[in-house]
Amino acid sequence: MRFSKTFVKTLRTAPKDETAKNGILLTRAGYIHKEMAGVYDYLPLGLRVLENIKGIIREELNSIGCEEVLMSALQNPEPWEKTGRFSDQEVDIWFKTALASGGELGLAPTHEEPITTMLKSYISSYKDLPLYVYQFQTKFRNELRAKSGILRGREFLMKDLYSFHTSEKDLDEFYAKVERAYGRIFARLGIGEDTYETFASGGIFSKYSHEFQTVLPVGEDTIYYNTDKSVVLNKEVYTPEVLADLKAEGQKFDETTAAEIGNIFKLKFKYSEPLGLKYIDENNSQQTVYMGCYGIGVSRLMGVIAEKFADDKGLSWPETVAPYRYYLVGIGEKGTAAAEEFYRGREDEVLYDDRSVRPGEKFADAELIGIPYRVVLSDKTLAEDAAELTDRRTGESQMIKIADLMQY
Amino acid sequence: MRFSKTFVKTLRTAPKDETAKNGILLTRAGYIHKEMAGVYDYLPLGLRVLENIKGIIREELNSIGCEEVLMSALQNPEPWEKTGRFSDQEVDIWFKTALASGGELGLAPTHEEPITTMLKSYISSYKDLPLYVYQFQTKFRNELRAKSGILRGREFLMKDLYSFHTSEKDLDEFYAKVERAYGRIFARLGIGEDTYETFASGGIFSKYSHEFQTVLPVGEDTIYYNTDKSVVLNKEVYTPEVLADLKAEGQKFDETTAAEIGNIFKLKFKYSEPLGLKYIDENNSQQTVYMGCYGIGVSRLMGVIAEKFADDKGLSWPETVAPYRYYLVGIGEKGTAAAEEFYRGREDEVLYDDRSVRPGEKFADAELIGIPYRVVLSDKTLAEDAAELTDRRTGESQMIKIADLMQY
Numbered sequence: 001m002r003f004s005k006t007f008v009k010t011l012r013t014a015p016k017d018e019t020a021k022n023g024i025l026l027t028r029a030g031y032i033h034k035e036m037a038g039v040y041d042y043l044p045l046g047l048r049v050l051e052n053i054k055g056i057i058r059e060e061l062n063s064i065g066c067e068e069v070l071m072s073a074l075q076n077p078e079p080w081e082k083t084g085r086f087s088d089q090e091v092d093i094w095f096k097t098a099l100a101s102g103g104e105l106g107l108a109p110t111h112e113e114p115i116t117t118m119l120k121s122y123i124s125s126y127k128d129l130p131l132y133v134y135q136f137q138t139k140f141r142n143e144l145r146a147k148s149g150i151l152r153g154r155e156f157l158m159k160d161l162y163s164f165h166t167s168e169k170d171l172d173e174f175y176a177k178v179e180r181a182y183g184r185i186f187a188r189l190g191i192g193e194d195t196y197e198t199f200a201s202g203g204i205f206s207k208y209s210h211e212f213q214t215v216l217p218v219g220e221d222t223i224y225y226n227t228d229k230s231v232v233l234n235k236e237v238y239t240p241e242v243l244a245d246l247k248a249e250g251q252k253f254d255e256t257t258a259a260e261i262g263n264i265f266k267l268k269f270k271y272s273e274p275l276g277l278k279y280i281d282e283n284n285s286q287q288t289v290y291m292g293c294y295g296i297g298v299s300r301l302m303g304v305i306a307e308k309f310a311d312d313k314g315l316s317w318p319e320t321v322a323p324y325r326y327y328l329v330g331i332g333e334k335g336t337a338a339a340e341e342f343y344r345g346r347e348d349e350v351l352y353d354d355r356s357v358r359p360g361e362k363f364a365d366a367e368l369i370g371i372p373y374r375v376v377l378s379d380k381t382l383a384e385d386a387a388e389l390t391d392r393r394t395g396e397s398q399m400i401k402i403a404d405l406m407q408y
Numbered sequence: 409m410r411f412s413k414t415f416v417k418t419l420r421t422a423p424k425d426e427t428a429k430n431g432i433l434l435t436r437a438g439y440i441h442k443e444m445a446g447v448y449d450y451l452p453l454g455l456r457v458l459e460n461i462k463g464i465i466r467e468e469l470n471s472i473g474c475e476e477v478l479m480s481a482l483q484n485p486e487p488w489e490k491t492g493r494f495s496d497q498e499v500d501i502w503f504k505t506a507l508a509s510g511g512e513l514g515l516a517p518t519h520e521e522p523i524t525t526m527l528k529s530y531i532s533s534y535k536d537l538p539l540y541v542y543q544f545q546t547k548f549r550n551e552l553r554a555k556s557g558i559l560r561g562r563e564f565l566m567k568d569l570y571s572f573h574t575s576e577k578d579l580d581e582f583y584a585k586v587e588r589a590y591g592r593i594f595a596r597l598g599i600g601e602d603t604y605e606t607f608a609s610g611g612i613f614s615k616y617s618h619e620f621q622t623v624l625p626v627g628e629d630t631i632y633y634n635t636d637k638s639v640v641l642n643k644e645v646y647t648p649e650v651l652a653d654l655k656a657e658g659q660k661f662d663e664t665t666a667a668e669i670g671n672i673f674k675l676k677f678k679y680s681e682p683l684g685l686k687y688i689d690e691n692n693s694q695q696t697v698y699m700g701c702y703g704i705g706v707s708r709l710m711g712v713i714a715e716k717f718a719d720d721k722g723l724s725w726p727e728t729v730a731p732y733r734y735y736l737v738g739i740g741e742k743g744t745a746a747a748e749e750f751y752r753g754r755e756d757e758v759l760y761d762d763r764s765v766r767p768g769e770k771f772a773d774a775e776l777i778g779i780p781y782r783v784v785l786s787d788k789t790l791a792e793d794a795a796e797l798t799d800r801r802t803g804e805s806q807m808i809k810i811a812d813l814m815q816y
Contacts, residue, residue: 006475007530007539033526035480041526042478050478067414070450070458072443073481073546074503074563095482097503097515099562100550107505107515118441118449122415131415138481138546142508154507155482 001044001324002343003353008043010365020218022303023149025315029369031306031323038146038154040299045369048323049302050157054136056188056320057159057296060181064174066132066161071114073138075106079113082274093141107140112293115162116271123289126166126281130174134161136298148218150303151259157298164272165290166279171266178294182212182262189301190318191308195261196232198223199246205268207245208237212296213258214304221260224253259304260297267291309393315370316392324351327371329362331378338377342387342405350375367392375405409452409732410751411761416451418773428626430711431557433723437777439714439731446554446562448707453777456731457710458565462544464596464728465567465704468589472582474540474569479522481546483514487521490682501549515548520701523570524679531697534574534689538582542569544706556626558711559667565706572680573698574687579674586702590620590670597709598726599716603669604640606631607654613676615653616645620670620704622712627667634659667712668705675699717801723778724800732759735779737770739786746785750795750813758783775800783813 008030015034018024026032031046042050058068080086086106088094095107108114115133123129139158146152161178165171179197186195195214202208211234213223222235231248243249271277272289281287302321309316319325328350330339336354343352351371353362359376366374374390381388386399416438423442426432434440439454450458466476488494494514496502503515516522523541531537547566554560569586573579587605594603603622610616619642621631630643639656651657679685680697689695710729717724727733736758738747744762751760759779761770767784774782782798789796794807 005473007527007536007541009530011529033529035482035522036484039480039482039484041480041522044475044477047476047478065413067452068455069452070455072447072449072563074443074447074548076444076447093508095505095513097505097550100501100552105503114443114449119415121419121441122417128415133415140482142505144508155480 001351003355020149022306045323052321060185064177066134069135073108075108079117095140095142109141112271116275116277129166131164150299159296161294163292171290188320198232198234200234201236206266209265211260212262214261216259219257219259221258223258226251261301262296264294314368317370319372322372324371325349327366327374328352329376331359335378409759411763428557430714453731460729468593472585474542477543481516483516487525503548503550517549520679524683524685537574539572558707567704569702571700579698596728606640606642608642609644614674617673619668621666622669624667627665629666631666632661669709670704672702722776725778727780730780732779733757735774735782736760737784739767743786
C-alpha cells in the first residue's frame with residue numbers, strides 16, 4: 001500500500017472519551033474509527049489485521065474438520081423462547097427491534113438457538129454425526145457500559161463454533177481437539193505464552209467450562225494460577241471446594257488480571273433438549289444430540305494483541321497479524337528510486353511511506369503503526385549496496401545487502 | 409469438499425412459504441437456510457458463492473484505486489438527523505432499537521451519513537482528495553414484505569462504495585471509471601449480456617442516476633429499451649420529456665422486467681453539505697466535497713445468477729461463481745480409487761460425492777447443485793484410460809484422457 005494513496009492518516013489525538021490504550025493507539029495509528037462507545041469502524045489497516053486473525057483461526061478450524069457458514073443477525077424469538085433466553089431478565093444484553101409487518105425481533109448476541117434449530121433440517125440419523133459448524137459473525141450486545149476500546153463491544157466480531165455428537169465421549173474427544181487447536185491459534189497470534197486455559201463455571205450440564213485468558217493489566221477478569229501454571233482458575237471458581245476437586249488444595253496461587261479471548265463449553269443437552277434436536281441411533285431409537293460450543297472474540301483479540309505489545313512509541317504487531325510486513329522509506333532521489341523498485345510486486349506485504357514528509361515523521365509513524373520491519377533506503381545505505389532493516393520490537397537495526405533483501 | 413463430510417444435504421422440499429425460484433432451489437441444493445422472510449443463513453456452499461462474487465468485485469474496485477473498510481451496523485442518530493433521514497417518514501425501512509444506557513439507535517440500511525461524518529477526520533485539504541472507500545457490509549431494511557428469496561432481504565450483503573472529489577469533473581471521471589468497472593464485474597459474473605445500465609431518477613443534485621438492471625422474469629423493476637439497447641430506462645423515467653432529453657424520442661421501446669443489481673449516483677453536495685464535509689483548496693478557501701455513491705447487492709446478485717441460469721434440473725452456476733469447479737463421482741472399486749486420486753490436492757475445486765448412494769442420486773444432485781463440470785470415473789471410462797466430463801449447461805459429455813484431466 002502506498003501511504004500517499006490511502007485516506008487514512010495517523011492522528012495526533014483520539015476521541016476525548018476514549019480512555020483504553022488499545023482504542024487510543026488503534027485510532028491514532030489509523031486502524032479504527034469510533035462511532036460510539038463499543039461500536040467501531042475498521043479502516044483498511046484494521047480490516048487487514050482482522051482478516052489475518054480470521055485466516056489463522058479458519059485454517060486451524062478447517063484442519064480439524066469444521067465447516068464455515070454465515071448465519072443471520074436478525075433473530076426470530078421463537079427458538080429463544082423455547083430455551084427461555086428471549087427474556088430480558090434471563091439475557092440482559094439484547095438489542096430488540098420491531099418488524100414492520102408485526103412482531104419483535106432480536107439481534108443475535110450468540111447463536112446456539114438458531115444453529116440448533118437449523119440443524120434439525122440436516123440431522124436425522126447417527127450417520128449424520130458428528131458435525132462441527134462455525135462462523136465469523138457480527139454479534140450485538142446491549143452493554144450498559146463499553147469503555148474498553150475494542151475489548152468490549154456493543155457490536156463486535158466473533159468466531160463461534162458449535163459441535164454435535166452422538167455421545168459424551170465423542171464430545172469430550174472433540175472438545176480436546178478444539179483445546180489443542182485454540183492453543184495453536186493463540187501461539188500463531190503471538191500470545192500463546194501469556195494465554196492460559198482457565199477453569200470457569202460450568203452450568204446445568206457441566207461442572208466447568210474453560211476460558212482462554214490472556215494476562216493483561218486492563219483485562220476485566222481476575223484469574224488465579226499456581227506456581228507451574230498447571231492450574232489456572234477464574235475468580236468465580238477460586239473456592240476451597242473447586243481447589244479440592246482439582247486436587248490443588250494447599251498450593252500457592254497468585255492473582256492477575258486477564259482478558260478472556262475465548263471460551264469453550266460442553267453444552268450437552270442444554271439446547272438440543274428444549275429445541276428438540278434428535279437423531280435415530282443404530283438401534284432405531286430416538287436420542288438427543290450432544291452439543292459443545294467454542295467462541296473466540298476476534299475483534300477483542302485484535303484489541304488484546306494491540307494492548308499487549310504496545311510500547312510508548314505505539315503499536316507493535318506480531319508478524320502473523322501485522323497488516324504489512326515491511327514499512328518502507330526511501331530517502332533522497334536514489335533512495336526513493338530503490339524504494340520504488342523494492343515496492344514493485346510487493347504491494348501486499350509493504351506499507352510504502354511515499355508521502356512528502358520528513359523522514360523523522362515517517363519513522364515516528366512507522367513506530368506508531370507498528371509494522372514488524374522498517375526498511376530504509378538512502379544514499380548512505382546504497383553506498384554499501386544495502387538497506388537498513390530495523391526490528392520494531394527490539395529497535396535493532398542491521399544493514400542488509402539489496403540482493404538479500406530482494407529475496408527476503 | 410467431501411460430500412460425506414459436510415452437514416449439508418440436498419432437500420426434497422423447501423419451506424412451504426418459499427415461493428421464489430431462487431429461494432426454493434438454493435434451499436433444496438443446500439446453499440441457504442431460511443430464518444424468516446427476507447432473512448437467510450448461508451451454508452458452506454452458499455458462503456463460497458458469496459465469497460467468489462465478493463472476490464471479483466474486490467479485484468475490480470481495487471484496480472481503480474478503491475480502499476476497503478468495514479463500518480458498523482449500529483447507527484448513532486446524530487448524523488442522520490442532520491440530513492433528515494432518521495425520520496421514519498423520510499426513510500420507511502429503519503430497524504430501530506434502544507440503547508441500554510439511553511437513546512435510540514438505528515441499524516444501517518446504507519452508509520452515506522456515517523462515512524461522510526467519518527471522513528471529516530481524514531479530509532482537510534485538496535491534497536487529501538480524491539478518495540474512494542468501499543465495504544462489504546450487512547445492511548438491514550425493515551421491508552413490509554419479503555417474498556423474493558434472497559432477491560429482497562431484510563438483512564442482506566451489499567457492497568457500497570463512496571467517492572470524494574474536489575470538482576464535478578473529477579466526480580464525473582471517476583463515475584465513468586466505476587461504470588466500466590461494473591461492466592467488467594457483471595461480465596465476469598456471467599450476466600454481462602443481460603445486464604443494462606439504465607437511466608433512473610436522479611435527485612436534488614443530479615438529473616439521472618444509473619441502475620444496473622439484469623433482465624429477469626421475476627425482477628421487481630420494469631425497464632424500457634430501444635432496438636439496439638443503447639438507451640434503457642427505468643419505468644419511473646420513461647416519459648416523453650426524458651426521451652426528448654436523451655434524444656430518443658420517436659424510437660421504438662420494448663418493455664421487460666428486470667432486477668436491479670447495482671446503482672450509481674452522483675450525490676454531489678447532498679450529504680457533504682448538511683454534514684459539513686469540507687476541504688481547503690489551493691487558494692486557501694473552504695469548499696464542500698463532491699460525493700458519489702455506488703452500490704451492488706451482493707446477496708441479491710447470488711439470487712439473480714441462481715434464477716437466471718436455473719433449469720428444470722436445478723442450478724447452473726457460471727464457472728467464476730460456482731462453489732466448486734468439478735462434481736466428482738467414482739463408480740465401482742476402480743472408479744472410486746481413481747476418483748480418490750483425482751480428488752487429492754484438488755479439495756478446493758472439487759466437490760467429491762463420496763456418499764454411499766446410487767450413482768443416479770449423485771447425478772441428480774450434481775445437476776441440482778449446479779457445479780459446472782461433472783467428472784465420472786468408472787470401469788467403463790477407465791477401460792479407455794479416461795474420465796467422462798459433462799458440461800452442466802449443455803449436458804454434453806466427452807471422454808477425456810486421465811493424463812489430460814490431471815492437467816486440466
